[in-house]
Amino acid sequence: MDQIRGFRFLGQAETCRVLLLMTLVVAFILGLQYFELTPISTGTLGNGTVSGFIESNNITKGDENEMFLAPQEATSEFRPGNSTTEVLKSYEHKFLNNSPKAYGQSSGNESASSHHPLQPKIPHSNKKHERSTKKPPLVVISITQMNQMIVKRHSDPNNSLTPRWESNVDRELKDARNKIKNAALVKKDNTLYAPLYHNLSIFKRSYELMEQTLKVYVYSDGDKPIFHQPEAIMEGVYASEGWFMKLMESSHRFLTKDPTKAHLFYLAFSSRILQQKLYVRDSHSRRNLVKYLRDYIDLIVSRYPFWNRTRGFDHFFTACHDWAPAETRGPYMNCIRSLCNADVGVDFVVGKDVSLPETKISTAQNPNGNIGGNRPSKRTILAFFAGNMHGYVRPILLNHWSSSSEPDMKIFNRINHKSYIRFMKQSRFCVCAKGYEVNSPRVVESVLYGCVPVIISDNFVPPFLEVLDWESFAVFVPEKEIPNLRKILISIPLRRYVEMHKRVLKVQKHFMWHDGEPVRYDMFHMILHSVWYNRVFQTF
Numbered sequence: 001m002d003q004i005r006g007f008r009f010l011g012q013a014e015t016c017r018v019l020l021l022m023t024l025v026v027a028f029i030l031g032l033q034y035f036e037l038t039p040i041s042t043g044t045l046g047n048g049t050v051s052g053f054i055e056s057n058n059i060t061k062g063d064e065n066e067m068f069l070a071p072q073e074a075t076s077e078f079r080p081g082n083s084t085t086e087v088l089k090s091y092e093h094k095f096l097n098n099s100p101k102a103y104g105q106s107s108g109n110e111s112a113s114s115h116h117p118l119q120p121k122i123p124h125s126n127k128k129h130e131r132s133t134k135k136p137p138l139v140v141i142s143i144t145q146m147n148q149m150i151v152k153r154h155s156d157p158n159n160s161l162t163p164r165w166e167s168n169v170d171r172e173l174k175d176a177r178n179k180i181k182n183a184a185l186v187k188k189d190n191t192l193y194a195p196l197y198h199n200l201s202i203f204k205r206s207y208e209l210m211e212q213t214l215k216v217y218v219y220s221d222g223d224k225p226i227f228h229q230p231e232a233i234m235e236g237v238y239a240s241e242g243w244f245m246k247l248m249e250s251s252h253r254f255l256t257k258d259p260t261k262a263h264l265f266y267l268a269f270s271s272r273i274l275q276q277k278l279y280v281r282d283s284h285s286r287r288n289l290v291k292y293l294r295d296y297i298d299l300i301v302s303r304y305p306f307w308n309r310t311r312g313f314d315h316f317f318t319a320c321h322d323w324a325p326a327e328t329r330g331p332y333m334n335c336i337r338s339l340c341n342a343d344v345g346v347d348f349v350v351g352k353d354v355s356l357p358e359t360k361i362s363t364a365q366n367p368n369g370n371i372g373g374n375r376p377s378k379r380t381i382l383a384f385f386a387g388n389m390h391g392y393v394r395p396i397l398l399n400h401w402s403s404s405s406e407p408d409m410k411i412f413n414r415i416n417h418k419s420y421i422r423f424m425k426q427s428r429f430c431v432c433a434k435g436y437e438v439n440s441p442r443v444v445e446s447v448l449y450g451c452v453p454v455i456i457s458d459n460f461v462p463p464f465l466e467v468l469d470w471e472s473f474a475v476f477v478p479e480k481e482i483p484n485l486r487k488i489l490i491s492i493p494l495r496r497y498v499e500m501h502k503r504v505l506k507v508q509k510h511f512m513w514h515d516g517e518p519v520r521y522d523m524f525h526m527i528l529h530s531v532w533y534n535r536v537f538q539t540f
């Protein structure tokens with residue numbers, strides 16, 4: 001943040017150039033990282049956070065896949081002898097000459113099965129995928145930067161894919177956009193606690209307009225159980241895709257049977273059931289899973305005109321399985337992808353895609369678990385974590401803290417469920433450390449047990465970031481700061497902690513499921529709102 005402020009002292013033109021270069025560095029590094037090529041020094045990036053990313057010119061807009069285009073060529077040119085700027089200069093040209101609108105706009109032969117020209121090959125090997133997420137990212141994008149990236153994306157018309165033909169819904173969306181931007185000032189509200197939101201007036205207006213306006217069309221195509229069978233996925237750690245599907249498909253308010261009236265098109269599949277039904281054990285190949293989803297888009301494209309109108313831009317899905325990001329590249333990249341595995345360092349596009357909360361549901365009859373916890377004065381443990389040693393972060397965390405002499409640090413390997421819940425209810429801060437992937441059910445658990453989340457998962461995009469001011473009620477500790485974890489937590493004044501705790505309780509309603517008829521501002525509505533919000537603000 002200091003770095004961002006620092007840029008103000010540079011001249012305008014200078015600033016632009018510096019930022020442009022930094023953006024290219026980021027894009028380039030992310031590209032390299034993605035392809036797991038030789039890691040390069042990030043020395044030029046200071047402490048690894050890149051403030052310039054968000055301020056960038058029109059590089060990162062549109063189809064973020066652009067960041068993946070360079071690497072194959074990169075290997076030959078990027079040797080230690082070459083200065084970063086030199087390499088960047090040669091890529092600048094390529095980046096600038098690739099329109100983000102390229103996908104689906106070219107020859108008229110861009111049905112779903114065609115490959116995005118800039119798209120990386122989908123990694124079929126499960127092994128490779130895991131390896132790539134078991135390493136620390138080379139570039140870390142802070143929450144502040146993610147917030148700014150959303151604002152930037154939502155204010156840049158170059159990010160919108162102009163529909164092939166106009167429809168009434170475009171006018172309605174533009175109208176909603178204007179109304180939200182000109183929202184009447186709301187300083188206080190009986191049900192919404194203002195400090196939780198970036199801007200209460202905006203959120204409230206956007207939510208109301210969603211209730212009044214939004215219509216979703218659900219394609220009835222797609223075979224059970226992978227499609228349209230939410231009952232099969234109402235429990236476990238991937239259950240949020242099932243709960244969303246169930247509530248969406250039975251919504252009275254939001255569904256329309258007339259697709260010409262729809263602002264959004266829902267693709268009702270379960271990434272978890274897809275994996276359960278089609279993955280061949282030990283095959284290390286997801287090829288057939290990817291094909292299954294591709295075939296579905298082919299069907300939708302040939303049977304209906306709606307995908308073609310926006311190239312899928314107004315289509316969305318929810319998917320919680322770890323593999324979902326990799327399975328939904330290609331044509332699905334144009335959709336609003338609501339993913340649990342929301343990793344801005346891989347290919348999650350903030351401002352377009354939506355972070356889906358991961359919720360661990362033990363029994364479908366009681367989806368929110370044994371919600372509650374001690375009041376601040378009865379929370380005697382400073383920090384708590386327990387879990388399997390998945391990924392690279394947790395071993396580091398345990399190395400530093402499991403045998404710490406500080407009695408208020410309760411950092412464990414796996415413990416039993418009962419103790420786990422007890423610790424969550426008795427601790428001030430609950431550590432949500434990255435596992436194999438950036439997401440963890442601990443984020444929602446912490447909130448529901450009244451424990452302030454401490455997120456140690458670089459590049460994780462927390463849910464509802466479009467509207468929630470996460471830094472006001474959670475602590476984000478960069479992975480490299482694990483040795484300073486206790487110092488960081490005890491430096492938070494008690495008064496501030498008490499306020500954060502209060503905010504965690506106030507935000508709980510956004511992280512609760514309700515069976516039958518969903519309740520205003522609950523998890524179902526908040527997911528749908530983030531999809532709606534990104535749809536509205538990418539309409540110009």
Ligand SMILES: *[C@@H]1O[C@H](CO)[C@@H](O)[C@H](O)[C@H]1NC(C)=O
Nearest residue numbers: 002003045046047048480481
């Ligand atoms: C990097 O971080 C350290 C402490 O974490 C700080 O002292 C130093 O000033 C930072 N350097 C830059 C370039 O931001």
Ligand SMILES: *[C@@H]1O[C@H](CO)[C@@H](O)[C@H](O)[C@H]1NC(C)=O
Nearest residue numbers: 077078079081082086087090
């Ligand atoms: C540096 O990059 C240029 C292309 O920009 C390439 O022609 C040259 O071979 C590279 N030099 C080294 C030492 O890799």
Ligand SMILES: *[C@@H]1O[C@H](CO)[C@@H](O)[C@H](O)[C@H]1NC(C)=O
Nearest residue numbers: 057058096097098099100158
């Ligand atoms: C990027 O922006 C510059 C000016 O800011 C413009 O000249 C250029 O055409 C834009 N490129 C694309 C691909 O939109």
Ligand SMILES: *[C@@H]1O[C@H](CO)[C@@H](O)[C@H](O)[C@H]1NC(C)=O
Nearest residue numbers: 107108109110111113114115
């Ligand atoms: C689209 O491409 C495929 C093969 O790439 C070809 O068989 C087909 O004829 C093309 N269709 C059109 C309409 O150009």
Ligand SMILES: *[C@@H]1O[C@H](CO)[C@@H](O)[C@H](O)[C@H]1NC(C)=O
Nearest residue numbers: 057058059155156157158159
């Ligand atoms: C959007 O793209 C156009 C050309 O395609 C360019 O002139 C304009 O500067 C871009 N806008 C922004 C905000 O980058």
Ligand SMILES: *[C@@H]1O[C@H](CO)[C@@H](O)[C@H](O)[C@H]1NC(C)=O
Nearest residue numbers: 180181182183185199201202
């Ligand atoms: C929130 O948004 C409204 C409407 O755009 C604006 O008038 C107000 O100044 C914003 N408030 C804050 C705190 O940014």
Ligand SMILES: *[C@@H]1O[C@H](CO)[C@@H](O)[C@H](O)[C@H]1NC(C)=O
Nearest residue numbers: 108110301302303304305308
């Ligand atoms: C959508 O576009 C594709 C490719 O241009 C075409 O093959 C398909 O028939 C179109 N769908 C409809 C319903 O017109």
